[in-house]
Amino acid sequence: MEQLSTTTLLPDAFQGARGDISMQFQLLWDQIKAPLIVPLLRVAVFVCLIMSLMLFVERVYMGIIIVLVKLFGRKPEKRYKWEPIKDDVELGNSSYPMVLVQIPMYNEREVYQLSIGAACGLSWPSDRIIIQVLDDSTDPTIKDMVELECQRWASKGINIKYEIRDNRNGYKAGL
Template sequence: MRNLVIQHPEVRVPEDVTDSVRYAWKSLRIPVILPLLQLAAILCSGMSLMLFADRVYMAVVIVWVKLMGRKRYTKYNLDALKEDLEISKSYPMVLIQIPMSNEKEVYKLSIGAACGLSWPSDRLIVQVLDDSTNAVLRELVELECHKWKERGVNVKYETRNNQNGYKAGALIEGLEKQYVTDCEFVVIFDADFQPNEDFLWRTIPYLIKNPELGLVQAR
């Protein structure tokens, strides 16, 4: 009887770090890397299609608006809404919140813009929520608030001993103040936002005339 000789395939053992890396790469690139690349390609294709569909939709809407001759503010006349408020004298109480943290470059501009808004002074509260960690900067922000308070603006300067929730946390704690309970509307400005003087006249009336609305976003 003839003897059978079975030869097992030679397993090459990596001799150094370079060989180990090369061996690991060859072992993983087909079963692991390739499926991941295929999945990434599918996701990218899907996102590209979504962006394309969004662009097409926006183009259709713009063309439709142009063809229909629609314009902004066709449903409500801002001047008429303002006149109604002035006649009735039923101005709602408005709270303006400005959360800030170490906003050295813009705090004067943002506070000044909010305090300079056109609205009855007795129906407006400007709440500056200062989470600055710099003690000197806190004093400067407080002095700026005091300056506007002397001019007749109802400015409230609020600080905290912590930064829980960061600016969102400051906004929530600001709404818990006792003097806020009478405010019907809340306006939130970022620390670097400078609204036009008529900002409230261009937003609050829409909320008054449309009780089903809960938010007006502007920029």
């Protein structure tokens, strides 16, 4: 019987200790809440109100600007005197200027196909673009691969030129 009463008393003791701890936390929370938490929440609410006011003022300002632009009809075409590209004297009436793309190469085994393919894949009239592959490679197998890639694109109608230098003085591809 004594064992029964001690085992039944242990949970009550833990319950009392747990109740004491929760009461202490509640008391501590009540002491912290008033002087610390409430002013912080008031400051946060004030900051939110100020930010909301700033957003409102910005929306009103942008609305006024949009209405004024619509009323006065100010468009960039009227304000800035821009003109489309005039006809090219060399070719006649084409509106695309002549473009030269230079691709310097020096033992570019990993990226030569990507570089040449990117330049050849530009959406520009093929008669208005020249692509020069300037190869200073020292490895003859890489030179052959780059030259074959240039020939492959030339067979597709791309205006591509493969250039090599005998003398490698200066920077990569002589640029």
